[in-house]
Amino acid sequence: MSVIYSTLTSMINKISDEFHKSFLFTLIFSILEFIENQWVNSFFKKLYPKEDFLGFIGNNQILKNHLFNPLIVLFLFALFLLLSMNRPSNSLVVTLAIAFIGFFIGAVILPRYFLNDTDGNLLEFKRKDIYSIGFCLTILSIVFFFICIASVGGIPLLKPSIRYLLKPAFTMPVFLIIPGTCLIASAYLKDFQDEKITRSQARFRFIFLLAMDCAFLLLLGYRTPLLAAFLIIIIMGFYGNIVSIWEVVVGAAIGVGAIIGIGYFRSLGEMTITTSTNPFYTLQSRADFTLHVLNLLDFIGGNFGITHGHLLASAIPGSDLGPRMMVGKLIAWRTEVTVTPTLIGQMVVDFGKVGVFLEMCILGFILGIGFKIMQKTKNFFYIGIYSLILTYSILGIETGILDIQVLLYFAISILIYLICIGKART
Structure with a gap:
């Protein structure tokens, strides 16, 4: 495998070097370097708030140490479900409890038994x-x-x-x-x-x-x-x-406000709501629909599922229907629409409640191991790969992890982490 990696990176390095030598990219990087220097030495940059701005946020130890802990996936998933104005069915409540327990075991408990001494055991x-x-x-x-x-x-x-x-x-x-x-x-x-x-x-x-x-x-x-x-x-x-922490928190607040505002004014323009409607209504209605879909998928999937992996496999290019179109067919017999099934929708349809526990445990373990390596080493690459898979796990709360390129990112991450675990045991 190291031979394949060396050959591939050697070829990619040559391609990258040739691009950087070209006149176009020499010009682009020269312009960017000039702009960067102006930015770094700009007077207006000094007017930007300092690190200790909103110190009560920056000094919060929970935020400082656990802001992007893997458990943020469960927190945001619960928050998304609470946005809905309807309650889940009793069966779905059980499924959600199983999902949360499985993820917690994978993200918090299992990583304690691996990579406790990472010195010299990581892929460099x-x-x-x-x-x-x-x-x-x-x-x-x-x-x-x-x-x-x-x-x-x-x-x-x-x-x-x-x-x-x-x-x-x-x-x-x-x-x-x-x-x-x-x-x-x-x-x-x-x-x-x-x-x-x-x-x-x-x-x-x-x-x-x-x-x-x-x-x-x-x-x-x-x-x-x-x-x-x-x-x-x-x-x-x-x-x-x-x-800084305060930049993350303020940025998140602005982002949520923008999502609410864009959805609200777009709905006004499409005349699906009136000016007297609560601005949060667009988020609530979206959560309502998604929860309704999940209720149906949970009913269909039962304890052991009905599609047994076909829904996940439909993400492969060339399939007759994509995974979200398959969800549309399952719940409404309409193949011309795509329906987001949430993070556990595919799991419950493919393998039922049993599959939800196992797949959420695996997902939690991937994030848990990635988080552990990143915190121990502060390695630039492992920070990047953890950021990538955590991002798509968070977005997958509504959309599901069903796109082939996203599945590929997780597959590569799993391979790297397994090699690290294997090296640690030798």
Whole structure:
């Protein structure tokens, strides 16, 4: 396996080096370096609040040590369910209890028995390799972005109707910009840890990567990948000491406010609500619908499931129906719509309550081990990979972890963590 990795990274490094030598990229990086220097030395930057701003938040030990603990997935899942104005069925309450217990065991209890001495037991990744992989993924995604625009004859953000003409074969590679910029940010984090760049430079580069992600994803009209890009940068910045706690908390409050505001004013424009309607109604109605779907899926799945892995396997490209279309068929016999099944929807349909316990335990274990390694080592790569899988676990609370590229991220993470565990036992 090391031979395959060495060969692959050698080839990717050469591609990355050739791009960096080209006139276009030499010009781009020169411009960015100039802007970065202006940013670092800007007078207005001094007006920005200091680290001790809102000290009562920054000094909170629970937030400082556990803000992005894997258990945040359970907290946010419970919060999402509480938004609903309807109550879950008795059977679903049991399923949810099983899911929460399984995740807690996997995230908190099981990791205690692994990697208690991580010295010399981890896979080591070179900064150059990680940067080159991230750079090539980003370039590939940008190329496919322009292919998407050309294939539909316009920009979906400006012409929303053409968004439905986008082909998954073209849009899926565009989403590679998220892991791509995650890896690039990891490399910049390594530079900051090695004191090759200042904190201000690292912050500028993180902001630039986030802005680039937002620009391309927003033009395609996608919101969930946009949230993914935002969350990854925030989590990495937090654990890399690039972003302060108060910035995370304030940013989260602004983000929630923006989601509520956008949903409210969009609903007003579509005349689905009136000005007298509670602004939280759009979130509540969405939670209501999702909970209703989960109630139906729980009833269908029972204790041992009915599809036995076919729903998860439908994420593979080439399947007749995607996983969310299969959910639409299961609950309404409509294959032309996609329905989000929440984090445990696929689990209960495929393998029932038994599957919910096992899969949530596995998910919790992946996050728990990743969190443990990251906290012990502060390694730039392991901060990046944990941020990636935690982000998609949080977003999966509503959408489920069903996209093939996201499943691939988890598969790679599992492989890396298992190798680390195996090395620790030898």
